[in-house]
Amino acid sequence: MCSNCDYTIHGRHFHYGWNRDNPPAERVAPSSTVFFECHDSSGGQLTAGSTLADVSSLDFGKINPVTGPIFVEGAKPGDALKVTIEEFKPSGFGWTANIPGFGLLADQFKEPALQLWTYDPATMQPAAFGSHGKVPLKPFAGTIGCAPAEPGQHSIVPPRRVGGNxxxxxxxxxxxxxxPVEVAGGLFSVGDTHAAQGDGEVCGTAIESPMNVVLKLDLVKDARLKTPRFTTPGPVTRHLDAKGYEVTTGIGADLMEGARAAVADMIELLAARYNIAPVDAYMLVSTCGDLRISEIVDMPNWVVSFYFPRCVFE
Known part of the structure; x- marks a missing residue:
């Protein structure tokens, strides 16, 4: 729990989709600090005892539950909700899966696969991958946002101009x-917490991990934001930079195909070098490899690069 928080939102207050008509779990004043109990993206369907059969039987109607919503007093359409991310309280358990039909290379990896992780929630030391790999950790909430103005139920899966996944x-x-705030009170929710993820989350999952989150919710009146924006407190890749990177590239006229090529080449490199199954390499790079657009002006071809941190295996 959080002794310095103004409110606690227990894990039983969750919902599966965005809907402006969802009743608020709590009404809070601006500048309130709120403790959220958050679920992983499977909503507890995958646990430390799960097997491949559990991946195949996932109920996609129960994916990405988010805790909330929170009605922030005074929030009106046109305002911005200012969310200061104060602290994560990790659980020590996580999972990564290849889910058939999902992910950047779904056409190449058609069978389910599952990697279960344990880590020390106190020290947050890198989590072991196999016998000699270690993935540096950096907790964050994958899904964080407000309710959209459009009426009705909206899927939690795609990101939106008001945030979300x-x-x-x-x-x-x-x-x-x-x-951006589009409805009275904002109706803010958060969940889908991760212990680590690469930029791109290429296999569709990261180290999915239930954990609790402490956030401060405030208002910026009449901000007129079109989409979310954020400010970081400092460098963003210190947990990965120490020993440099292996980098593959995709070059061509289509950024998506370039991304696919760069990731596929990295999987091939890692599988051969470290004698691991390609699907395991695919899940691994999803947790710590970064997709970057390196060049997008030299028509007709663009360059996408995929960075894999050498510290994982060195």
Whole structure:
């Protein structure tokens, strides 16, 4: 729990989709600090005892539950919700899965796969991958946002102009996020917590990990934001930079195909060098490898690069 928080939102207050008519779990004043109990993206369907059969039987109607919503007093359409991400309280358990039909290379990896993780929630030392790999950790909330103005139920899966399933690794402790408000009170929710993720989350999952989150919710009146924006407290890749990177590239006229090529080449490199199954390499790079647009002006071809941190295996 959080002794310095103004409110606690227990895990039983969750919902599966965005809806402006969802009743608020709590009404809070601006500048309130709120403790959220958050679920992982499977909503507890995958646990430390799970097997491949559990991946195949996932109920997608129960994916990405988010805790909330929170009605922030005085929030009106046109304002921005200022979210200061103060602290994460990790659980020590996580999972990564290849889910058939999902992910950047779904056409190449058609069978389910599952990696279960344990880590020390106190020290947050890198989590072991196999016998000699270690993935540096950086907790964040994958889904964080407000309710959209459009009536009805909206899927939690795609990100939206009011936030949602952003999967931005740098929404970590110390970051300040600004979200457009489209409905009275904002109706803010958060969940889908991760212990680590690469930029791109290429296999569709990261180290999915239930954990609790402490956030300060405030208002910026008449901000007129079109989409979310955020400010980080400092460098964003210190947990990965120490020993440099292996980098593959994709070059061509289509950024998506370039991204696919860069990731596929990295999987091939890692599988051969470290004698691991390609699907395991695919899940691994999703947790710590970064997709970057290196060049987008030298028509007709653009360059996408994929950075894999050497510290994982060195």
């Amino acid at each position: 952003l999967d931005i690794r740098d929404l970590s402790a110390g970051t300040v996020l600004y979200l």
